[in-house]
Amino acid sequence: MAPVTPQEYVEEVLALVERIPPGRVMSYGALADALAERSGRNSARQVGTIMARHGGGVPWHRVVTSSGRMPPGHEREARQRLLSEGVPLRGDRVDMARAQWLPTAGEPA
DNA sequence: GGGGTGACCCAGT
DNA sequence: TACTGGGCCACCC
Numbered sequence: 473m474a475p476v477t478p479q480e481y482v483e484e485v486l487a488l489v490e491r492i493p494p495g496r497v498m499s500y501g502a503l504a505d506a507l508a509e510r511s512g513r514n515s516a517r518q519v520g521t522i523m524a525r526h527g528g529g530v531p532w533h534r535v536v537t538s539s540g541r542m543p544p545g546h547e548r549e550a551r552q553r554l555l556s557e558g559v560p561l562r563g564d565r566v567d568m569a570r571a572q573w574l575p576t577a578g579e580p581a
Numbered sequence: 582g583g584g585g586t587g588a589c590c591c592a593g594t
Numbered sequence: 595t596a597c598t599g600g601g602c603c604a605c606c607c
Contacts, residue, residue: 515603516589524588543588
């Protein structure tokens, strides 16, 4: 598959993050996995780096680790936003089993 | 060109 | 549940 440029990959990541509905979340790994088909890349770590550097303009708080942990340095901010959106929390972590959202394959663009 | 770093993930202990 | 080790891959010295 035609690989996308690094810049395009960033755009893809941010675009998908913006599609995450309120009250739901996606893990870095799930994001990387969902974009793998499109971008040819699949690295959760890279998604984390992208969010750290370019996540300012999107609902970054809807992106957490696969275990429901929030990004270092922003735990308080993220927790409060998630809580106000109705995301199910278990202590200081997201209840992934209930909150994780995945883009549906045949979804209209 | 070489090596360290990181908003990760998974399996094992 | 918490911690550790190995794998991962782009970015930055």
